[in-house]
Structures are given as structure tokens and as C-alpha cells.
Amino acid sequence: MPGLDSGAFARLQARVNAQDRVRIRTRSGEWVIITQPYLTANQLETPATSPVDLRYVAVMQVRGSSAGTGAMVGAGIGFVPGFVAGWALAGFCFNLLGGDCPEPERLRVGVTVGAVGATIGGLLGAAIGAVPLWKTVYARDRASPLSARLLLTPHSRGGVTLGASVRF
Secondary structure (H helix, E strand, C coil): CCCCCHHHHHHHHHHHHCCCEEEEEECCCCEEEEECCEECCCEEECCCCCCEEHHHEEEEEEEECCHHHHHHHHHHHHHHHHHHHHHHHHHHHHHHCCCCCCHHHHHHHHHHHHHHHHHHHHHHHHHHHCCCEEEEEEECCCCCCCEEEEEEEECCCCCEEEEEEEEC
């Protein structure tokens, strides 16, 4: 495929051939779903339809989910407030009972409540991220990875707004 070295093409070929279906966008802008795809050096083959020449493929996508990333983000988000709440409540409860508030005990309670928060957050994050999405695995006409843009917008009352963006 254009723009891919042999190693990158081999990884793309393995990923596409392992899929039940792929979605492609042709250079004319039409989206097509290909079932039981088989990627060769020149075309995307399928038993149901005629092969698609890779010169006409602008974007190729496979099904995927972000369950793992969602679980990690949810666990991180759940641990921090859980730890803070456990730390604060441990000190509050010990003071109510008239005892002192030893730091190791507060730390233990904070970590325990933080672990519960991380578990709940991880489960919620995995559930939210498990929604299957189309993920782009190949794009022919991708913009340059590094680009900059400067924008001047005039206002009706006078003056201009300057805007800038940099894409990494």
C-alpha cells in the first residue's frame, strides 16, 4: 500500500485479515463495508463481492473498543477521590471516638477506600469504553503530522482576533 514499508504493511495485513469485516472509504468519498476481508499487496479481497483495488482506498477502518484504556482512566479517577475520602473519614471517625488518629491507620483506610474507588471507576470506564467503534488503521490522504495555522478574524466593531493552532 502507498506510504507503508514492508513491516507496517505486514502488521496492517495481519490486523485486517483477522477481522470479520472492515470499513473503507473510497477516494470518491463512498463508505463500503467489506465482510471476510483478505488484504493482498494490490487489493482487498472478499468472497462475497469483487476485489477492491487498493489505489482507490483512502481510509481503512476496523472494529475496536477502548475498554482497556477506559478501565485504566476510570481506575485512576476513582482511586484519587477514594483515597482522599478514606484518609479524611478515618481521621474524623477516630476523633469522634475520642482516640488519637495514627497516620498508619489513616493511610491504610485511605488506600482501602481508594482501591474500592479504583475498582468502581475501572468497571465504569471499561463499560463506557467497551462500545465498539471504527478505528482507522490506514489513511492515504492524511495531513502532515506537524502543521501550523494562523488565523486573523476581523470584528464588525473594529479590531481583529488572532488565532493560532499547532498540530503535533
